[in-house]
Amino acid sequence: MKNAIEIRNLTKKYDSKFQLGEINLNIPSGTIIGLIGENGAGKTTLIKSILNILKIDKGSIKIFDKDYQKEERNIKEEIGVVLDDMFLPENLFVKDINSIMKHVYKHWDEEQYFNYLQEFDINKNKQIKALSKGMRKKLEIATALSHHPKLLILDEPTSGLDPIIRSEVLDIFLKFISDEDHTILLSTHITSDLEHIADKIIFIDHGQIILEDSRDEIMDNYGILKCSLEYFNEIDKEDIIAYKKNRYDYTLLVKDLDKIRKKYDQCILDKITLEDLMLLMIKGEKQC
Amino acid sequence: MLGLIKKDLLMVKSNLKMICIIFAVYLFMTYNDNTNFAFLPSFISIVIMMSTFSYDEFNKTNAYTTTWPNGKSNTVKSKYITTIVIMLVSMIITILCSICISMIKNNLNMEELLSTSIGCIIAVSLIQAILYPFIFKFGVEKSRIALFAFSFLFVGVITLLSKSGIAFDIPESILSLLDNYWMIIFPLSAIILTSISYKISEIVYLKKEF
Incomplete structure (x- = not known):
């Protein structure tokens, strides 16, 4: 399988306090990759580095086996972007975006853009600032999709959206990924979204990748073990892997569920959610 | 780059009502008073461009356009070109309006009208040449402070030099050269200054991170 993104030894020092350190990452084409981590963990820095x-500071990033130094224009023609709180000026009208973008992207598809507007029920004669947050996000997604990109890079595309619009947006992503050449890199705090659509999860903390695995592997192999204070x-x-002491019991993050189930049969073993995983890996105690 | 120019022009279009009101006020003032207000639209074109910078900053559009093919390298170029386009359009409209009013009032002085308009364009070009590198470096809000500090420093140096007793006698030959060829010298200087300003802005902007 070809890689859509290849990152080698990426280092980026930011704000003198934060550093994205020695990141190595392969993102295969045809997959949805979920990027998770708490605020300030380095997700947006990684995304901004990928987008140039x-x-x-150090390392290399290749998109579809192309280098930014030599082929920036070609790379960016193939990327669709939705960034958190970054878009065109809000005094523009929805239909203006078409007039602008047809001069920006070689493969801008005017018909597709207006079809998306119709599908998402967005009034083309409205100013961007008159749209609700959900509508605006859908407009950003329509804009990102209308030049037929192969790679979608999305930073918090579903934040602040109600469950119905969120579900609609996730359906759009699933439709996009039905073409096996298409890839999505998606950063979000709403981890339940990733449980539905992501193929692989990348967990970033303090500028480092601390977990990189397929969603199924994570959901099948990790679990939450609950035991009494005495049994701990x-x-x-x-x-x-990590644990948290509660008032009456302990919550433990464990791996290899078959072994754990047999070994500690008097404890409760629950399925894990990505939120539990994040909480315990970041906030949980690491050593007994 | 055409996309970026179009973005700015469409932003200007969305403020068209306000621009029309300002032009109407200008026409009214020119009609009722014999004073030539030809400078007004040229300076308003700078204000219009400043508002496009503000909108870009507020919506973080500069970071967004960096993800476009050649977005970063064309952003600076497009701002300078759009400013020149708006300046020229406003000058042409101003000249045409002034001619109409003067013909109605039967006091057309074409030479004065042209010299005032060209003078205004050069003045606006100078403002743009100084202001834009600051905006690209610091953003609209901070650049006001930076520009104030720069102006303060400039006036301070001039005052110090004048108090130091150094004589600045401009030779008669240069004065007569300026007098005879100002129509060439001043626009040429404005073009050179704008080009230098553009280069500085480009260097600053390409190093900028969002």
Whole structure:
């Protein structure tokens, strides 16, 4: 399988405090990759580095096996972008976007853009500032899709949207990915969205990738073990990835569920959600 | 780049009502008073362009356009070109309106009208040449402070030099050259200054991160 994005030893120092350090990453074509992590973990810095908005200090980034140094224009023709709170000026009208974008992208599809507007029920004669947050987000997605990109890079595309619009937006992404040449890199805090659509999860914390695995592997192999305060000391330390002490019991992040189920049959073993995983890996204690 | 120019022009279009009101006021003032207000539309074109910078900043459009093919390198170029286009259009409209009013009032002085209009364009070009590198470096809000500091420094240096007793006698030959060829020298200087300003803005902007 070809890689849509290849990152080697990416380092980016930002704001003198934060550093994205030695990131190595392959994003295969035809997949939806979910980027998770708490605020300030480095998700947006990674996305901006991939988009060449930020100049990296060290390493290399290749998009569809092309280098930004030599083929920036060609690379950007193939990328559709939805960035958190960054878009065209809000005093423009929805129909103005078409007049602008047809001079920006070689393959801008006017018909497709107006079809999306119709599909999303967006009035083309409205000013951007007159649209609700959900409508505006759908407009950004319509704009990102209308030049037939192969790669969609989305930073918080569903934040602030109600569940119905969120579900509609996720359906658009699933429709986009039905073409096996298409790839989506999606950063979000709404981890339940990724549980529905992502093929692979990348977990970033303090500028480092701390977990990179397929969604199925994570959902099938990781679990939450709940045990009493007394029983906690009987659990092997090697079996605990992270834990959190509650008032009456312990919540443990564990891996290899078959083994854990047999070994600790008097404890409750729950399925994991990405939110649990994030919380325990970031906020949980690491050593007993 | 055409997309970026179009974006700015469409932003200007969305403020068309306000621009029309200002032009109407200008026409009214010119009609009722014999004073030539030809400078007004040229300076308003700078104000219009400043508003496009503000909108871009408010919506973080500069970061967004960086994701476009050649978006970053063309942003600076497009701002300078759009300013020149707006300046020229406003000058042509101003000249045409002034001619109409003067013909009605039967006091057309073409030489004065042209010299005032060209003078205004040069003045606006100078303002643009100084202002834009600051805007690209610091953004609209901070650039006002930076520009104020720069102006303060400039006036301070001139005052110090004049108080130091150094004589600045401009030779008669240069004065007569300026007098005879100002129609060539001043526009040429404006073009050179704008070109230098553009280069500085481009260097600043290409290094900028969002």
